[in-house]
Amino acid sequence: xxxxxxxxxxxxxxxLLLIPSFLVIFLIAFYPLGSVFVTSFTNRTFASSVExxxxxxxxxxxxxxxxxxxxxxxxxxxxxxxxxDDFSGEPAYQDPIDxxxxxxxxxxxxxxxxxxxxxxxxxxTDPKFIQSIEDTLFFTLTSVILETIFGMMIALIMIKNFPGxxxxxxxxxxxWAIPTAVSSRMWEWMFASTRVGVFNVIAQWMGYTxxxxxxLTDASTQIWAMIAIDxxxxxxxxxxxxxxGLQTIPMEVYEAAYIDGCGAIRRFTKITMPLVKxxxxxxxxxxxxxxxxxxxxxxxxxxxxxxxxxxxxxxQLIDNKMMGYSSAASVVIFFIILFFILLYTKxxxxxxxx
Amino acid sequence: MINKxxxxxxxxxxxxxxxxxxxxxxxxxxxxxxTSLKTENQLIMTPATFIPRDPVTKxxxxxxxxxxxxxxxxxxxxxxxxxxxxxxxxxxxxxVFGSFGAxxxxxxxxxxxxxxxxxxLSMTMFPQISVLTGLYAVIRAxxxxxxxxxxxxxxxxxxxxxxxxxxxxFKKLPDSLLQAANVDGATSFQAxxxxxxxxxxxxxxxxxxxxxxxxxxxxxxxxTFTSIQSSARTVPVAMALFSGEIARQEPFGEIMAASVIxxxxxxxxxxxxxxxxxxxxxxxxxxx
Numbered sequence: 001x002x003x004x005x006x007x008x009x010x011x012x013x014x015x016l017l018l019i020p021s022f023l024v025i026f027l028i029a030f031y032p033l034g035s036v037f038v039t040s041f042t043n044r045t046f047a048s049s050v051e052x053x054x055x056x057x058x059x060x061x062x063x064x065x066x067x068x069x070x071x072x073x074x075x076x077x078x079x080x081x082x083x084x085d086d087f088s089g090e091p092a093y094q095d096p097i098d099x100x101x102x103x104x105x106x107x108x109x110x111x112x113x114x115x116x117x118x119x120x121x122x123x124x125t126d127p128k129f130i131q132s133i134e135d136t137l138f139f140t141l142t143s144v145i146l147e148t149i150f151g152m153m154i155a156l157i158m159i160k161n162f163p164g165x166x167x168x169x170x171x172x173x174x175x176w177a178i179p180t181a182v183s184s185r186m187w188e189w190m191f192a193s194t195r196v197g198v199f200n201v202i203a204q205w206m207g208y209t210x211x212x213x214x215x216l217t218d219a220s221t222q223i224w225a226m227i228a229i230d231x232x233x234x235x236x237x238x239x240x241x242x243x244x245g246l247q248t249i250p251m252e253v254y255e256a257a258y259i260d261g262c263g264a265i266r267r268f269t270k271i272t273m274p275l276v277k278x279x280x281x282x283x284x285x286x287x288x289x290x291x292x293x294x295x296x297x298x299x300x301x302x303x304x305x306x307x308x309x310x311x312x313x314x315x316q317l318i319d320n321k322m323m324g325y326s327s328a329a330s331v332v333i334f335f336i337i338l339f340f341i342l343l344y345t346k347x348x349x350x351x352x353x354x
Numbered sequence: 355m356i357n358k359x360x361x362x363x364x365x366x367x368x369x370x371x372x373x374x375x376x377x378x379x380x381x382x383x384x385x386x387x388x389t390s391l392k393t394e395n396q397l398i399m400t401p402a403t404f405i406p407r408d409p410v411t412k413x414x415x416x417x418x419x420x421x422x423x424x425x426x427x428x429x430x431x432x433x434x435x436x437x438x439x440x441x442x443x444x445x446x447x448x449x450v451f452g453s454f455g456a457x458x459x460x461x462x463x464x465x466x467x468x469x470x471x472x473x474x475l476s477m478t479m480f481p482q483i484s485v486l487t488g489l490y491a492v493i494r495a496x497x498x499x500x501x502x503x504x505x506x507x508x509x510x511x512x513x514x515x516x517x518x519x520x521x522x523x524f525k526k527l528p529d530s531l532l533q534a535a536n537v538d539g540a541t542s543f544q545a546x547x548x549x550x551x552x553x554x555x556x557x558x559x560x561x562x563x564x565x566x567x568x569x570x571x572x573x574x575x576x577x578t579f580t581s582i583q584s585s586a587r588t589v590p591v592a593m594a595l596f597s598g599e600i601a602r603q604e605p606f607g608e609i610m611a612a613s614v615i616x617x618x619x620x621x622x623x624x625x626x627x628x629x630x631x632x633x634x635x636x637x638x639x640x641x642x
Contacts, residue, residue: 013542024513027506029510031492032488035488168372170625177620178571179571179590181590
């Protein structure tokens with residue numbers, strides 16, 4: 001068989017083998033995904049007879065408009081010094097509400113901060129969505145990093161031969177096997193703000209709290225609680241994938257390195273990491289993607305107290321019936337995910353060349 | 355002598371790590387089991403007890419009433435059947451389609467390879483909720499029955515995952531295997547299922563398990579697609595609809611009992627397949 005004909009037959013076989021997958025994509029993904037894009041440019045309402053109009057980029061403008069503005073200090077007319085707010089005892093500045101533009105969408109302050117002695121206000125037309133982006137990004141970065149570290153540790157232990165390995169492998173998958181709908185409720189129960197919850201029992205034993213700490217309502221611990229649940233739940237996913245990747249490294253490579261006097265750390269960085277790189281990349285892509293789309297965890301534990309990007313989109317659709325707006329939020333999520341995937345492939349030197 | 359000592363220290367650290375890991379992974383499940391064995395009164399005891407105890411006498415007291423209630427619930431029992439059918443079909447389809455696609459993407463040379471990989475991935479880059487309405491419209495338009503529509507729609511998240519993971523494994527297999535098979539007169543497809551596929555068993559078991567569990571636990575699609583055909587409800591939907599037979603408020607004990615029952619078959623599956631995670635690869639066959 002000539003080289004040319006071989007290539008042609010490979011091309012044909014590849015197309016044949018990909019047909020089932022493309023058929024599935026065409027059947028279940030093409031229309032739904034396309035309609036999300038189209039709907040995001042309209043003011044379509046969900047489950048109602050209100051007429052739909054095209055609104056251009058309005059949804060996106062409302063979702064993503066940000067502004068940082070300088071706040072002028074208020075001076076006490078008697079002393080000529082900056083006035084002190086009676087309420088908080090802090091130096092007073094003008095009210096951001098007076099300053100921020102109202103047309104075409106009203107800006108609402110997200111937070112204030114000081115830089116080089118000047119007070120600024122950071123405002124958005126939809127502070128809830130911007131907050132959800134910040135929270136989801138923080139949640140994603142922190143939990144994916146922790147999951148990768150723990151997952152790698154567990155995978156390295158699990159490929160060793162030791163008594164009871166089978167049982168431990170089962171134990172390893174327990175968190176992933178429990179439905180999220182259930183495990184989030186379980187953790188919610190464990191994080192309960194009284195000593196019904198096991199964390200408050202333990203925290204009190206250790207003398208950290210009085211057994212009444214509101215882990216899930218205190219803004220500073222909310223996202224950390226979510227990270228704790230997610231790391232627990234998805235580390236097994238990471239570990240299992242990495243384990244499968246580690247299995248493909250032939251033992252001989254390690255033996256040769258050992259004989260050549262390579263230390264454990266050098267063996268890890270010079271042999272394990274390069275050989276497991278591709279599996280790690282795939283695992284990272286899917287974990288990041290899932291973390292950025294996180295929904296059930298936030299929806300079950302927080303409902304509308306604090307949003308992830310996906311649960312924001314959910315409530316815009318289900319509660320506010322704003323289908324166009326919700327679709328635009330989903331498209332934003334899509335592009336954030338796309339950005340991360342391109343970043344990974346760029347850093348790792350591409351999917352094609354190993 | 356020093357070597358022996360440091361080896362012992364290494365052993366101790368190794369087992370210590372295993373113990374810490376084990377507690378971290380299993381404790382919430384242990385807590386689920388304990389909770390499922392408590393009565394409503396025991397649930398609201400403060401401080402919470404690590405084994406079910408009587409609120410007054412502090413003696414150990416275990417109840418199986420939650421389990422009884424769960425098994426008397428027809429929707430739940432039928433839900434287990436439905437979940438098994440749906441998850442099994444999803445896994446088989448994802449593995450067959452996925453390994454076909456992954457072989458093409460990982461080992462064959464053709465134009466549009468990278469594009470195909472990203473196209474496949476892009477179907478899972480939207481939050482589930484946003485594709486739900488469009489998907490529902492497609493299913494109604496083609497009048498696909500509930501179970502089939504769940505099987506098809508779960509492909510949205512299982513297929514890209516299977517293809518990507520399997521592709522990375524096919525890529526690692528040396529090209530020489532394929533060439534050798536071609537020289538021996540095998541077609542590329544024969545080389546695929548007789549030579550290469552058996553070598554990817556660890557990857558298939560891994561992705562198969564992860565896909566099965568993802569399908570078993572899926573909630574949002576299942577809730578929507580079974581809304582008009584309640585006989586097709588899967589376990590997570592059945593559990594969400596628990597109104598509680600014993601508890602007057604939220605049937606937390608029953609939900610926990612149900613989740614123990616739902617998780618056990620998965621653990622049995624993992625136990626059966628975990629040996630295959632290692633045995634699939636014989637180092638000799640992959641030498642370049």
